Amino acid sequence: MDDFRRLADAVVEDIGAGRLRPGDRLPTQRRFARDRGVAVSTASRVYGELVRRGVVVGEVGRGTFVRAGGGDPAPVPTEPVTSAVDLELNFPILPGQAEQLLGAVRGLLRADALDVGLRAVGVTGTAAARAAAVGVLSVPGWSPDPDGVVFAGNGRQAVAAAVSALVGPGGRIAVEALTYPVVRGIAARLGVDLVPVAVDAEGMRPDALAACGPVGAVYLQPTLHNPLGTTMSPRRRAEIAAVLDELDLPAVEDRVNAFLRPDPPPLAVWAPRRTVVVDSLSKRVAPGLSLGYLVAPPPLVARVAAAVRGGGWAATAFAVEVATRWSADGAVAGIERDKRADAAARQRLVADRLAGFTVRADPAAYHCWWELPAPWRAETFVAAAARRGVAVTPAAAFAVGASHAPNAVRLALGSPTTAALDTALATLAALAATDPHDTGVE
Structure with a gap:
């Protein structure tokens, strides 16, 4: 050895x-x-x-x-935490939400209707399903072409299919230096190397993207970036699109959190023939019965559809049919409105409980980024918070490669009840105000 x-x-x-x-x-x-x-x-x-x-x-x-809870490889949270208040994962399900969804599901419990959900369906679904997807995904200033819609099982599978379609094994894809942790696992399984690109207060920097070296594509989150919460201005989106044109690069635009902030419209408005938009119902509605969406420009539709089929990431006919009905009866739109109000209320709790600390938070987001006060270190803070029954995520979970992680943690606000979140934030604020040497983990 x-x-x-x-x-x-x-x-x-x-x-x-x-x-x-x-x-x-x-x-x-x-x-x-x-x-x-x-x-x-x-x-x-x-x-x-x-x-x-x-x-x-x-x-x-x-x-x-x-690290707190170190292992091989670096841990990425994938399952809910059951022994603590979970501020690691973000799957908000609101009280009464099931009632809003019940009508469409009940409508499938007739033999003739259920027969539709039991049949095989292609990755492009049906004309009705694509029209419903357009209704779900459209925002002011952008409406996807229904002929470009491809369905996957969930958002993670949609990201995997997009990366697989655009970058082959042994290839490289540019990502923000701090990025959605699941992308790291997807890239590793596909044999794709991640190339970190520096970010600023608006997200990925155009100059850093232009200087990142040869890559096959770019993955980025222009709206409500996870974990930083940043949103690119229209001007920054235009600058990124110009770099994509200059380098002749396609982009994967992750909009899973963008339903909370529909404005500005997607990067795809500025780079319509280069951008594959990825979205899902996991956060808009619920993770237990989800659907992933890919919207590809005409030159890329066939490649994206082939990647979904080849990867085994196709959605079930039942999920496509349920989602189509949820869109038609207004359930998705209603839950989106409720979640925007819920996220805003939770951010007000953050502003109250963490007042005086350095917190980066968009008022529309279900997460925030907390730059810890000295002398706290992220890993020590995570361990100390866990001992107090609160699970949070250190910056290292989002760092690409061996790059140094900032001294920060991300708080996911959507999973606990509002009362539990309030108590957890108060616990974390009190912890941050103490000396790490007094916590038993230093």
Whole structure:
């Protein structure tokens, strides 16, 4: 075994045995090299291997720290947390929402109607389903072409299909330097390398995209970016579109959160022949009976449809039929309105409970980005919050590659009840006001 991997194993063993605890800072690479009698270059490879395994994280200007709940590979939250107030995952389901959805489902419980849902359906659905999708996805300034609509099982599958259609194995795709964690897993399974692109207060920077080197496509979230909550202005969207034209690149535009903020319209308005729009019902309605949407321009429809079929990501006829009925009877539009009001109310709780802290939050979003006060470190804070029954996500979960993560956490606001969220925010605010040495995790 290579020396650097053996040394990395020894550090992992120390973590497993409790000799190194979540939040502990590792020595500098130079000090590590001197203590272990190896070259600094070998120490650098050790630290790189530990980051790859997900057991440590580098924080800008601070050093390298043991992750909370580290593992191999870096953990990405995929299932609800049951033992704590869950501020990791965002699947808002409102009280009374099931009643709004019941009519369409009840209508399928007749033999003649259910027969429709039991039949096979292609990835482009039916004319009625595509028209319903147009109704769901349209916003002021943009309405998708129904001939460009392709259906997937959910939003994650839609993202996977779009990436698969545009970037082959061994290819590279540009993404924001902090991005939706599931994209990392999708790229790894498809054999696609992620290329981080610097962001600013509006999202992906056009100059950084232009300088990122050869890539096959771009994945980005122009509206209510996860985790940062940023939204690109129309001017920034035009600048990104100009870079796409200059580099002759297609883009995957993730609009899963954009129903909360319909304005400005999609990047696809500025780059209509280059942009594959991805959306779903998972957050608009519910994750338990979802549907993924892809809207591809004419040159890309066939490739996107083939990727959905080839990846096994096609939606079921039942889900397509239910979604079509939900759109027709106004259930989707009604739940969207209710969720916009709910998200705004939850953001008011954030503004109240976390007043005085550095929080980046769009008033329309179901999440916020909290830059932690000194001397707190993200991994230590996550561990301390978990001990108090609140699950939050460190910045490292969103960082692409081995890049240093900011000293911040994301709070997902949509899953708990409003009362539970209020209590959790108060708990986190009190925790952040304490000294980390007094929490039992430092």
